[in-house]
Amino acid sequence: MDLRKLFLKANNEPEDSNPMVRSRYINCRGCGKKLSVARVRKNNFVCPECGRYMTVRARRRILMLTDKRSFTELDREMESRNILGFPEYEEKLAAAKEKSREREGVVCGTASIDGHRCAIFAMDANFMMGSMGSVVGEKITRLFEYATVRGLPVIGVTVSGGARMQEGMYSLLQMSKVSAAVRRHSNAGNLYVVLLTDPTTGGVDASFAMQGDITLAEPGARIGFAGPRVIEKSLKQALPKDFQRAERVLSCGFVDAIVPRSEQKAYLAKVLAIHEM
Amino acid sequence: MEDYDIVLGARGDRRLMATDYIQRMIPDFMEFHGDRLYGDDRAVIAGIGTIGGLPVTVIGIEKGKTTAERIRRNFGSAHPEGYRKALRLMKQAAKFRRPVLCIVDTAGAFCGVDAEEHGQGRAIADNLWEMADLPTPILSLIIGEGGSGGALALCHSDRIWMLEDAYFSVVSPESCANILWKSTEKAAEAAKSLGLTAEKLHRAGLVDRICHGDERKKLAAEIAAELTRLRAVPQADLLEARYRRFRSVGC
Numbered sequence: 001m002d003l004r005k006l007f008l009k010a011n012n013e014p015e016d017s018n019p020m021v022r023s024r025y026i027n028c029r030g031c032g033k034k035l036s037v038a039r040v041r042k043n044n045f046v047c048p049e050c051g052r053y054m055t056v057r058a059r060r061r062i063l064m065l066t067d068k069r070s071f072t073e074l075d076r077e078m079e080s081r082n083i084l085g086f087p088e089y090e091e092k093l094a095a096a097k098e099k100s101r102e103r104e105g106v107v108c109g110t111a112s113i114d115g116h117r118c119a120i121f122a123m124d125a126n127f128m129m130g131s132m133g134s135v136v137g138e139k140i141t142r143l144f145e146y147a148t149v150r151g152l153p154v155i156g157v158t159v160s161g162g163a164r165m166q167e168g169m170y171s172l173l174q175m176s177k178v179s180a181a182v183r184r185h186s187n188a189g190n191l192y193v194v195l196l197t198d199p200t201t202g203g204v205d206a207s208f209a210m211q212g213d214i215t216l217a218e219p220g221a222r223i224g225f226a227g228p229r230v231i232e233k234s235l236k237q238a239l240p241k242d243f244q245r246a247e248r249v250l251s252c253g254f255v256d257a258i259v260p261r262s263e264q265k266a267y268l269a270k271v272l273a274i275h276e277m
Numbered sequence: 278m279e280d281y282d283i284v285l286g287a288r289g290d291r292r293l294m295a296t297d298y299i300q301r302m303i304p305d306f307m308e309f310h311g312d313r314l315y316g317d318d319r320a321v322i323a324g325i326g327t328i329g330g331l332p333v334t335v336i337g338i339e340k341g342k343t344t345a346e347r348i349r350r351n352f353g354s355a356h357p358e359g360y361r362k363a364l365r366l367m368k369q370a371a372k373f374r375r376p377v378l379c380i381v382d383t384a385g386a387f388c389g390v391d392a393e394e395h396g397q398g399r400a401i402a403d404n405l406w407e408m409a410d411l412p413t414p415i416l417s418l419i420i421g422e423g424g425s426g427g428a429l430a431l432c433h434s435d436r437i438w439m440l441e442d443a444y445f446s447v448v449s450p451e452s453c454a455n456i457l458w459k460s461t462e463k464a465a466e467a468a469k470s471l472g473l474t475a476e477k478l479h480r481a482g483l484v485d486r487i488c489h490g491d492e493r494k495k496l497a498a499e500i501a502a503e504l505t506r507l508r509a510v511p512q513a514d515l516l517e518a519r520y521r522r523f524r525s526v527g528c
Contacts, residue, residue: 133527137527138527165457168447169445169473170481176405176432176433180409203447210403211406231393
């Protein structure tokens with residue numbers, strides 16, 4: 001077993017339940033300090049020492065934003081297949097399932113936030129970097145269609161490296177599919193609030209991440225179309241400080257507000273309440 | 278021919294470019310500039326004219342042929358300003374119930390600091406959003422490279438046609454090979470796996486029509502006929518069919 005991998009995994013995922021990896025302590029990737037998992041969890045997975053935002057799994061994210069026991073999942077059973085016969089895709093899917101303990105890279109359903117009903121989706125960075133394949137696109141599309149029929153607002157938490165290469169054009173066209181469903185939801189007068197988390201890039205950034213009525217971001221989140229390495233490499237251009245970080249994206253005019261993790265639930269509740277008046 | 282040869286061929290600089298198609302198919306073309314927000318992107322050529330007697334709004338991505346022209350056109354990689362110019366003129370087309378023809382030839386949307394900070398992602402997302410509901414027929418013709426999101430931003434259409442030697446892909450085969458196998462030498466294998474040729478995409482039902490070389494002379498007449506047919510479709514039906522077209526992709 002690759003020890004380095006084990007170490008990284010333990011660092012990355014404080015709530016991992018794999019008995020091999022599970023530890024009551026983790027090291028923050030920001031400051032390197034040893035922290036108890038309980039303390040990190042209590043602090044919404046923000047390092048209590050250095051303030052670094054740690055990756056949060058989709059299911060945990062929904063629990064953090066919604067009322068206790070209010071979440072009902074939709075389309076949980078859906079799984080990807082290797083539609084193009086792409087090399088090594090099945091292995092990657094299997095590894096992603098194990099790592100994320102999810103069947104695919106997005107969790108969708110309905111819930112309430114301080115009593116306000118909504119539809120909600122959260123993407124999962126542990127599933128192939130939150131990449132969007134056909135199932136991710138289909139689940140989000142279905143959620144918007146479900147919310148349109150019932151007049152529910154949608155809360156979306158994005159994290160994604162972009163479209164999933166292994167599904168070729170089927171992935172790319174999910175951008176169109178989801179966008180069209182978001183548009184219909186909007187045409188019916190419904191609210192869509194998107195919370196951009198680190199990182200939201202590529203095809204997700206260039207579609208439903210940028211189509212919210214209200215666009216929120218987590219502090220420090222990377223938000224952009226192209227990866228910074230691509231830009232640096234291809235242009236040999238020095239990047240500005242905070243390039244593609246939420247704070248700079250806000251000053252460029254593409255984010256409404258940056259909301260710290262500890263305030264997100266209350267913030268969403270307030271937005272939902274105003275839209276119910 | 279191997280799939281990767283098609284990709285390399287689609288990048289060839291002796292091919293007909295968007296301006297060539299515009300000149301041949303829309304002889305009375307009038308070019309309009311600017312996005313009315315920030316600037317004018319030379320990678321995108323847009324304007325109005327008639328194709329086979331039918332008034333159309335045309336949006337093309339132009340790579341340029343000479344070195345000087347290529348630099349001026351930014352090698353056919355549009356900034357957000359280009360997508361916003363396209364969108365401005367598409368909305369204008371809808372106002373006058375004029376069909377839209379998009380001629381696509383791009384390696385991808387431009388990746389740079391300015392492009393990012395002017396909202397490249399938002400610009401593409403806005404096109405998808407508006408085209409989903411644009412109340413006039415849209416036909417997209419891919420004449421060379423259909424590079425990822427930068428091409429898709431002009432392809433949320435009622436019809437997607439491709440030249441037989443064009444390609445349309447989620448990622449360039451070189452980037453794909455580099456990301457997955459840390460080797461650009463496996464680009465040919467990546468190209469084959471990505472299913473990016475006109476033939477494969479047509480077989481998968483993702484592209485409506487392949488235009489063969491010997492039919493190119495008739496292309497203008499056929500585009501005009503298709504847009505005329507689509508213009509006769511009631512608006513609600515047109516938009517519903519457009520929704521269904523993308524709704525059915527994958528799963």
